[in-house]
Amino acid sequence: MPPMQNQRSAPVFLNLLRIRFPVGAVTSIAHRLSGLLLFLSFPVLVYWLDLSLRDPAGYAHAREWLDCLWVRLASVVIVWSLIHHLFAGLRFLLIDLGLGVERAAARRSAWAVNGLVLLLVLIYIGWLV
Amino acid sequence: MSRQTHALRGWLLQRFSAVYLAGFLVYLVIHFLTLESHGYDAWRAWLAHPAVALASVGFVLALVLHGWVGARDIILDYIHALGLRLLLLALSGALLAASGLWAVRLLLLNAG
Numbered sequence: 288m289p290p291m292q293n294q295r296s297a298p299v300f301l302n303l304l305r306i307r308f309p310v311g312a313v314t315s316i317a318h319r320l321s322g323l324l325l326f327l328s329f330p331v332l333v334y335w336l337d338l339s340l341r342d343p344a345g346y347a348h349a350r351e352w353l354d355c356l357w358v359r360l361a362s363v364v365i366v367w368s369l370i371h372h373l374f375a376g377l378r379f380l381l382i383d384l385g386l387g388v389e390r391a392a393a394r395r396s397a398w399a400v401n402g403l404v405l406l407l408v409l410i411y412i413g414w415l416v
Numbered sequence: 417m418s419r420q421t422h423a424l425r426g427w428l429l430q431r432f433s434a435v436y437l438a439g440f441l442v443y444l445v446i447h448f449l450t451l452e453s454h455g456y457d458a459w460r461a462w463l464a465h466p467a468v469a470l471a472s473v474g475f476v477l478a479l480v481l482h483g484w485v486g487a488r489d490i491i492l493d494y495i496h497a498l499g500l501r502l503l504l505l506a507l508s509g510a511l512l513a514a515s516g517l518w519a520v521r522l523l524l525l526n527a528g
Contacts, residue, residue, distance in 0.1 A: 322486045326508070329483065330515040337518070339459065340526050346456040373441060376434055383431065 314397040318375040321368035328365050359415055366411045371404045426485045433482040440475045460526055469527035473520050480516035484509065 308316075339349035352358045378400050382388055387396050447462075462468060487508040495501045 319490060322483075323490060326483050326487055326512075329479070330511060330518075333515045333519045333522070337522055339456075340463070340522055343456045346459065369441070373438055377438065380431060380434065 309394070310397040310401065311393055314375050314378070314400055317371055317401075318379070321372040321375075324364060324368040325372060328361075328368070332365075363408065363412060363415070367404070367408045370407050370411075371400075374400045374404055426488065429481055430485040433478040433485075436478045437475065437482060440471060440478075443471075463523065464527045466527065469523055472523050476516050476519045476523070480512045483512050487512070 335349055335352065338345045340346075353362065378387075378396050381396075382393065387393055463472065488505065491501060491504045491508065495504055
């Protein structure tokens, strides 16, 4: 890899097919993606809250949402987003505080977060079906 | 205010709101896993409890601030055309503000 022309500027070599993705990068980009998905689901979830509080019929209707296959699939995506965003976010907070900054420790915690999130999502899917 | 101070304020806001959001989420999960009474009346009564209503309104406010910092970071990182950037920032802000006000209104009406 050639030396960077200007050490102070941000990297400009951004060909996604040629960048290597270490585990920390996967955790990080998934943190962004999950945040974006949660952002987009926010209005839908508020609508769901509205429905559930309206009257007993609305409450029953809100519960019936989860009987629909597409809603169940979407709920898996949202639950993954929530759990990943939570645990990857906690990892970033600890790194901000100076805990686990070294490369080996950061790689271990990234694997731990990804594995734990996968496990919890599988538990959710098991509860759902 | 300088750009750096502005960014630092967002960075701090994102992290402090994150801690609150995480704490409330843990409470929610524990609550729903140990839930004893189901149904419409129990659901409304729980949300109308002053402590729960107050903490929920706080959650929505923290969520809006946290979502705003995150949306702004993503838009500024990936969208460079000025017009589109401003449009997306405005749309994100409007979506967050509208959804947040809607949620707070629901919570206050239910509690009041």
